[in-house]
Amino acid sequence: MTETAAVTREQELPIHMRRDAFDPAPELAELRDGPGIGRIRTPFGLEGWIVTRFADVREVLSDSERFSNFRVSELRRPPGLEDVSEEELVRMRAGNLLVFDPPDHTRLRRLLTPEFTVRRMRRLEPRIREIVEEHLDAMERSGPPADLVPDFALPVPSLVICELLGVPYADRSEFQERSTRLLDLSVPTDERIQAGRESRVYMADLVKGAQADPGEDMLGMLVREHGDELSFDELCGIASLLLIAGHETTANMLGLGTLALLRHPEQLALLRDEPERVDAAVEELLRWLSIVHSGTGKMATTDVEIAGQKIAAGDFVMCALPAANRDPELLPDPDKLDITRGAMGHLAFGHGIHHCLGAPLARMEMRIAFPALLQRFPGLRTTDAEPGFRSFNVIYGLTSLPIAW
Template sequence: MSESPTLPLHMRRAGFDPDPELAVLRDEEGVRRVSTPFGVDAWLVTRFADVRAVLSDAERFSNARQGAFRLPGAPEMSEEEIAVMRAGNLLAFDPPEHTRLRRLLTPEFTIRRMRRLEPRIRHIVEEHLDAMEDAGSPADLVSSFALPVPSLVICELLGVPYADREDFQRRTSRLLDVSAPIEDRLAVQKESRAYMRELVSRIQADPGEELLGMLVREHGDDLTTDELTGIGSLLLLAGHETTSNMLGLGTLALLRNPDQLELLRKEPERIDAAVEELLRWLSIVHSGTAKLTTTEVELAGHTIGPGELVMCALPTANRDPALMPDPDAFDITRGAPGHVAFGHGVHHCLGAPLARMEMRIAFPALLQRFPELRAVSPEAHFRSFHVVYGLTTLEVAW
């Protein structure tokens, strides 16, 4: 019988909060060498100022060079195979390669461009609320609302058939589960890329108004098929996985903090500030992408040599007393200025305007439709071993 995997320190939570050991680490040491799910050790950075410093400095903390590590248990891959798997993945590059890819995508994710999507997002949200209401109370909020709404939005934006959602959601869930064997996760990654490559080929033959079609029409000479495949794969994964977990976990956070929920009901104009505070307080992405030092660096009084893995603990950074007073309190009146839930620097989340818009529409619509919304069980079902924290289910009644 195989041993059950140990949850890495940077992924440990106590409900909505980072594990108490992480808070002690932040307050006393700041940086510590820890085990990772990759089978190699890394330096874990926990303070807000240090996390921002790492995320701001792509020269000394490289995303591209982490590919030098071969994960224990991973099959041998040739340089060509590695290059194909990395192509188009913005998270696997540093400037100037990263800058080139991001510049092609940025116009599609401006706030102005996102506003064009707003009527469609409102319609999708209302459709799913109608279906929930028709099916009757109780319902699983995750499967009936939190997951399908962002999935449908990103499918329409990219040009991915919504009928394929069960398959790509299954693959994504396996890919992000660090308790799964590395060979399984790599096999799923290949399967995902094969699916997206076939979709890209169809769009190249007949590009429409979807984002991938726009990239083919306007930048077809600048982007290879492998790059388009990588872009599509990353946006599909990030576009549904993060926002869906924010909607599920965020709803539970509001239900568990009835004073904040009541304030948002009475003053719906607070929704933007509420979304920022939920992003900060929940910090569903544990760490973002690991970095590799390119030179000797000093963080929190620790000297870290070149060629070392560095990871950022986003939940402890966003709960750092140096960022704001009483950071462990959930308070929608403050708007959570300066959080790093979307990262920081050149790799700041490209889809942040879309995620904010989906949450700004979905939370008020849900609370307005079901004024008596409540969690059925006092227990919550958290996804502990996933790269993106969230809930497996959330049964609600109204």
């Protein structure tokens, strides 16, 4: 799909999901630079508000008491979910940190946080370097042209998260296909529900195996150390969330981030020739691309005012992360990609209690992968074939990136 084709259905996309290649749609920037907040209709049919300015988005994300993740489920059911039983909805939510507020969120996150500290992630660094080099070796052996998405960007984080969780890497094509259906909002709701059911069946089998013989992976650790604190459904939900988030987000950052560098050759050359700049480069790419459009929607629990607009208790609220990360109030010339600044404090990983648990792992994978790719193939370039953008997905990115060197 070309850049043009990727936005042919733009009129169907909510404003916060509209992109022009790397950039948020101009009308989203206009909303941010104007009133800062506007009405929105989600693909699920919910009416609500979209918040666009950096300071306002931080305020919403910071306040789980006034802006609830869990109470969104109290709003009317989206089309396609009318026939799903309350019991199944409970199972669908179990273990998914994104849909809970404290104290339930606090309990779940407390069990997982020790496994995602920077110190713990550093133990994975040698293995991540091996995985990166193995895939670069395979690309080099096959020779150009190649497609960076299936050859590098997708398999590297997939293999890392599979090893971390204890998921058979041989199953990757199946879980990647399911996650694609789950996250693609152009797929009919009943098909996405079915993909979720298939995912739970798959995870249930893995959890049963871990309960019978817990290994040294994260799923085995959760069973061994917290089996009395977590229900079977919670174990399945946690594993599903980590598996999907662990490969989808980093894979799309590696693919889209590489294309961004290729289209800004002076930035690419700077990182290739001075790989010590990689920390700053990763932060700038995270900010500039903001591949997660909004994170989880929220419900106002009380009357509140944001950007001068009164929001009533019970209203649905979403945050436009790409607009917030391009806010001139955050940093000067925010629409420019400049890997020399690399300012932290962006919202690409969210903010507050729902700040991405796997951020240390994602950063480490990118800090290893980008310099290794550019140094292995110093002549890296795009081909005449157009990259494929996936605009209707919960996580923005590429379906393909044809390259040569």
